[in-house]
Amino acid sequence: MDPLIPAEEEGFDPLREPMSVAAQLPPPVRRIAVEEAPTVAQPPAAGNGHVAPTAVAALAKRMPRADTAPLERMRTEALSIAYGQKLAVNQVSLTVRQGEVLALIGPSGCGKTTLLRSLNRLVDLTPAASRGGKILLDGEDVDLFDVTHLRRRVGMLFQQPNPFPMSIFDNVAYGLRERGSKKPSKRELEPVVVAALERAGLLEEVKDNLDHPALALSGGQQQRLCIARSLAVQPEVLLLDEPCSALDPISTQVIEETIVSLRSEIAIVIVTHNLQQAQRVADHVAFMYLGDLVEYGEAERVFGSPVAERTREYVSGGFG
Amino acid sequence: MSTHAHAPAPPASGPPSLVHRRGEESWSRGDKIGVGLAWAAGILLCALAAAIVLYMLFRGLQYLSLTLLASHPLPSLDQTKSGGFLDPIEGTVILTILGTAIATPIGVGIAVWLSEYARPSWLARAVESGVEIVAGTPSIVLAIFGLLVFQQSVFGFLSFTAEGNAVFGRSFFTAGAMMALIALPLIVGSTREALQSIPSHVREASYALGKDRISTIRRVLLPASRRGIGTGVTLGMGRIVGDTAIVVILLGASQQIQPENGTPVWGLLKGTGSTLTTYVYNNSPAGEGGAPQKAYAAAFVLLVIVIFLNFAVDLIARRKEPTWTR
Numbered sequence: 166m167d168p169l170i171p172a173e174e175e176g177f178d179p180l181r182e183p184m185s186v187a188a189q190l191p192p193p194v195r196r197i198a199v200e201e202a203p204t205v206a207q208p209p210a211a212g213n214g215h216v217a218p219t220a221v222a223a224l225a226k227r228m229p230r231a232d233t234a235p236l237e238r239m240r241t242e243a244l245s246i247a248y249g250q251k252l253a254v255n256q257v258s259l260t261v262r263q264g265e266v267l268a269l270i271g272p273s274g275c276g277k278t279t280l281l282r283s284l285n286r287l288v289d290l291t292p293a294a295s296r297g298g299k300i301l302l303d304g305e306d307v308d309l310f311d312v313t314h315l316r317r318r319v320g321m322l323f324q325q326p327n328p329f330p331m332s333i334f335d336n337v338a339y340g341l342r343e344r345g346s347k348k349p350s351k352r353e354l355e356p357v358v359v360a361a362l363e364r365a366g367l368l369e370e371v372k373d374n375l376d377h378p379a380l381a382l383s384g385g386q387q388q389r390l391c392i393a394r395s396l397a398v399q400p401e402v403l404l405l406d407e408p409c410s411a412l413d414p415i416s417t418q419v420i421e422e423t424i425v426s427l428r429s430e431i432a433i434v435i436v437t438h439n440l441q442q443a444q445r446v447a448d449h450v451a452f453m454y455l456g457d458l459v460e461y462g463e464a465e466r467v468f469g470s471p472v473a474e475r476t477r478e479y480v481s482g483g484f485g
Numbered sequence: 486m487s488t489h490a491h492a493p494a495p496p497a498s499g500p501p502s503l504v505h506r507r508g509e510e511s512w513s514r515g516d517k518i519g520v521g522l523a524w525a526a527g528i529l530l531c532a533l534a535a536a537i538v539l540y541m542l543f544r545g546l547q548y549l550s551l552t553l554l555a556s557h558p559l560p561s562l563d564q565t566k567s568g569g570f571l572d573p574i575e576g577t578v579i580l581t582i583l584g585t586a587i588a589t590p591i592g593v594g595i596a597v598w599l600s601e602y603a604r605p606s607w608l609a610r611a612v613e614s615g616v617e618i619v620a621g622t623p624s625i626v627l628a629i630f631g632l633l634v635f636q637q638s639v640f641g642f643l644s645f646t647a648e649g650n651a652v653f654g655r656s657f658f659t660a661g662a663m664m665a666l667i668a669l670p671l672i673v674g675s676t677r678e679a680l681q682s683i684p685s686h687v688r689e690a691s692y693a694l695g696k697d698r699i700s701t702i703r704r705v706l707l708p709a710s711r712r713g714i715g716t717g718v719t720l721g722m723g724r725i726v727g728d729t730a731i732v733v734i735l736l737g738a739s740q741q742i743q744p745e746n747g748t749p750v751w752g753l754l755k756g757t758g759s760t761l762t763t764y765v766y767n768n769s770p771a772g773e774g775g776a777p778q779k780a781y782a783a784a785f786v787l788l789v790i791v792i793f794l795n796f797a798v799d800l801i802a803r804r805k806e807p808t809w810t811r
Binding site for chain 1: 684686687689690691692693694695696697700704705708709806807808809810811
């Protein structure tokens with residue numbers, strides 16, 4: 166039996182525990198956590214663009230999948246988005262499933278962030294933006310949702326860590342407060358806050374300092390706090406917009422592990438410029454170019470034997 | 486956990502091309518003259534500031550005494566019996582508090598609207614111009630305008646009224662309202678700058694948690710702008726403390742605070758009084774009074790208050806707060 170499974174079932178994730186604990190675990194875990202971790206930011210291999218699986222990629226494949234087959238949560242149908250006259254996303258149809266991580270890759274300006282931001286209707290805030298086609302959450306058109314309700318179900322993490330200027334506790338509790346007329350007390354909120362911090366892998370570091378200002382944390386901790394803040398409102402879909410691009414390799418690794426561990430409960434879409442990151446965390450990959458969805462498929466297939474010429478060039482580092 | 490490959494240490498001495506890069510000999514004559522003039526201008530300003538502070542310190546401390554600070558001004562030509570300037574100090578404090586209390590919510594509100602809503606854009610441009618016009622209007626003009634407005638019978642509840650409903654129009658209320666106008670542009674400017682320095686992804690992070698604009702403004706943006714608001718309010722206080730024209734025209738020019746009979750606080754604010762600026766003016770040789778010593782002493786107190794406020798602005802603006810990357 167895979168040594169990770171029982172640990173997982175007990176809510177115990179060895180990779181988030183201090184190294185002394187990880188060191189006592191069976192060899193596979195130890196090797197990943199202790200020895201191979203720094204290989205996260207390795208350069209792409211030359212040639213056909215097929216990069217040897219890294220530690221996290223190996224882990225990603227090893228992590229237990231959700232009990233059921235991936236479950237469709239969101240879908241775009243012929244989605245087009247334009248800023249004024251400029252078409253940013255052109256007729257894209259995609260499926261977002263719970264139980265897997267979908268990575269959107271492509272060169273800068275290809276529309277992947279716009280596509281991501283349309284899923285929780287953040288694009289609506291841009292005055293010049295217009296949208297065609299449909300976005301469905303559990304089969305319902307997102308335009309029919311109250312937008313604040315939609316955004317609680319579809320959380321988002323940004324490129325730059327952006328905790329609010331308040332305490333760590335208040336940051337995580339932020340989304341829970343002012344829901345409805347009655348205000349939850351701190352005592353009611355505490356278990357939720359603690360659970361969210363735990364799931365984001367930050368609890369150990371901050372549990373004694375929950376009242377400290379969040380902006381005093383390090384960049385990687387801030388980003389994990391932002392994950393905890395999103396998780397606290399129990400989203401069903403989580404959108405990640407290059408969440409690690411401002412972080413160091415170690416923080417990146419921690420966040421990638423968190424992403425992978427969350428995918429069984431939450432449908433995850435990640436936009437990334439980092440192809441290795443897409444390889445490590447993604448189950449499905451969508452390659453976009455100039456607003457078009459060029460290729461979509463399982464990560465191994467898209468990276469290993471891409472069909473489209475553009476994709477082949479991009480994943481082999483030919484442009485971008 | 487990992488062993489990093491260290492880059493080879495740089496050589497002890499820099500490359501030859503960098504060695505004399507900033508040498509004086511490379512400066513042209515024009516540069517040297519320009520730098521000299523800039524130095525001279527800076528030194529001159531320092532000297533001027535030092536002269537003002539030292540002179541007022543010398544003159545002020547020469548005449549200042551606790552009795553002056555703690556006694557009411559009295560209408561007497563004999564300067565040994567004309568009292569001190571307790572009332573003007575109180576007047577300055579009341580007017581400053583009242584002015585900022587009116588200006589802060591309005592100014593912050595305008596700044597929030599300009600920074601976060603600003604639709605339709607023609608209205609935003611109009612509001613911007615309005616703020617600029619108020620900022621550029623001399624306070625004596627604001628004062629005359631205020632007198633005109635507050636003498637209307639609708640505003641009778643803000644000042645003394647005489648028989649036959651003639652409205653006096655001069656009170657702490659009316660002066661405070663106009664003082665709010667001179668502080669307002671500073672509060673708007675400083676708050677708006679602070680709001681605009683918050684990266685847009687911070688707002689979006691709040692929207693992405695299902696919050697609407699109002700709770701984002703209240704819980705995230707305004708707390709993040711505390712420093713800017715504080716700076717604006719303190720600068721505004723400085724303007725109010727130092728203004729003379731509005732006090733002369735709108736505060737009734739009674740040396741002592743003259744509250745209206747009735748409810749204590751409301752009656753006080755409906756009443757008249759004076760501030761340090763008018764006290765200085767009235768007692769200086771330029772004004773009617775012949776008590777230059779008391780004018781110097783009061784001017785010194787005024788200068789101390791203003792310097793203290795400037796210092797507070799510096800303190801607030803310099804406070805290091807962690808912030809976001811854009």
